[in-house]
Amino acid sequence: MLWIIPAVALALAALALAAHLGNPDPTLAAWTAGARVVGAAGGAWLVATGVSAAAAPERQLIRYFQQR
Numbered sequence: 001m002l003w004i005i006p007a008v009a010l011a012l013a014a015l016a017l018a019a020h021l022g023n024p025d026p027t028l029a030a031w032t033a034g035a036r037v038v039g040a041a042g043g044a045w046l047v048a049t050g051v052s053a054a055a056a057p058e059r060q061l062i063r064y065f066q067q068r
Contacts, residue, residue, distance in 0.1 A: 004042055007042075008038055008039070011038045012031075012035060012038055015031055015035065015038065016031055019031040019034060
């Protein structure tokens with residue numbers, strides 16, 4: 001779960017470059033619009049991970065890790 005933070009940071013940095021180069025719109029407005037999408041995707045990933053971890057039965061997880 002910790003890799004989502006550097007992934008979002010890298011996406012925001014790439015988004016800043018894309019918003020600046022070859023874009024007729026103001027850079028900050030374009031970056032803000034893209035940052036909302038990146039933030040929503042990161043938040044959705046965190047929620048989905050939490051729900052799937054909470055929904056997994058403990059017996060199934062123990063069996064999975066024993067077989068690994």
